[in-house]
Amino acid sequence: MIVTANIPGFSGNQSALNPTGAGAAHTEHTFALIFWITSIVYCLVMIVLVIAVFRHRHSLDTLPEPQTTTDPGDRFAAKAVGGAMVVTVVLLFVMLIGSFLTSRALGKMNNEPAMTINIYGHQWWWEVEYPNDEPYKYVRTANEIHVPIGVSLHIHGTSRDVIHSFWAPNVHGKRDFMPGYETDVVMRVDQPGRWRGQCAEYCGEQHAHMSFYMVAESKSEFQKWLADQAQSANPPLNAQTIHGQQVFLTHACVMCHTVRGSTAASRVGPDLTHLASRATIAAGMLPNTTGNLAGWIMNAQAIKPGSRMPPNQMSGTDLQDLLAYLETLL
């Protein structure tokens, strides 16, 4: 905000210079402090250098006069150099203390009481869990992290395969998720909106397509969303969607995906209980439309080569019915 709010390209989504969360704001303050101090000092040094060069210029035809020194001149030089050194040391300390205060503020956030969200990095998508003491209210979704604004969020994360890094630049700094090691960080989102984030640690072929959205909304909207997500999937009601569910349960889908309320309960791939309520598929890669979903089911390898989704050959009728069923999973 302070530095570049008005410069196009720096003020938008997925930018650390447009903080919408408490952690990113702290970091951005330090960035602004260091940016302005170093920029001003750089400009001053350049101005002094240009003046010095200009004052001591001479023609190429004549030899330069030998340098002469005078006592008052030496004293002035000593004072100027000494003064600049003192200013430099003071400014370095200002930046040091600024940086220290930022770390302290970020560290303090970790002590706040916070709502826990579990996030697991997979090749190449994010599994999101909202734990609850009552098991039937446990919510599991993928790539779309709904959060209430102004509430501290305890992100408890790890990786299911290789090292990933969780980074929503508008909200907080990045956090590495290591396999076999659990990471905890507290963050807070203060502005409603869809804040895009991405994996920030190279993790294989589709690293660049491993994105997610932090959907920040008011507390009441969030509670409603959470209650909806805790429900089992809508049962299929007409002949087409009933057949679609049969296709789902008798094809490869059932090997990896969960649809709560049906016999599909595998946790290899994303939970599809409320697939139709999500705005994107394939970890933020494609808008969640019928056409994209059809392409993704038939041959995901053409869209996201290397992803864990195998090609699924089926007849046109089966596919249409399956799509109709998936679209009822609101």
Next chain:
Amino acid sequence: MKCPLPFALVPFLLLASGCKREQRVFDPGANDSRVAESVPLNEVHVGNSGSPPANLKYQESAYAVSEGKRLYMAYNCVGCHMHGGGGIGPALMDAEWIYGSKLEQIHSDIVQGRPNGMPSFQGRIPDYQVWEIASYVRSLSGQLPSDIAPSRSDEMPVAKAEQARKKEHPSDESPQKIQKAP
């Protein structure tokens, strides 16, 4: 002649039980008319060997075999066969192969299922994944060359890497000799 009546009934009862057996189906339907496609567990064939060829290209790719290792966990083979040591299901890292040690035999074990617990994965997983899993299963007992067998695990390793295992020698490894009549 004692009790002539029961004795007289016996042939009729036998005939009655044979009624169903004598029912003749001339048209078994298109589905049943296809040539039976499975894998012989024996070297001796009637006529030429008509078994589908083994899809060896997966067994020759280290990537495919390591994908097989991942799928072995993902599809919960590990739940019964453990990491090769066996438990609910038989061990896969030894030299004992109930249904044969060849790639295509393991493929049909997975697709068809086997009695006493091995479920059929027919129609549930793409064929290429079955070949990948079958290739990995062979690496568990050191059947694959060390440049193809996996060298590491995503989980904490519980046994020697597949790559470093000594090759087991299943009894069906060399072709059976057909015994000559004396």
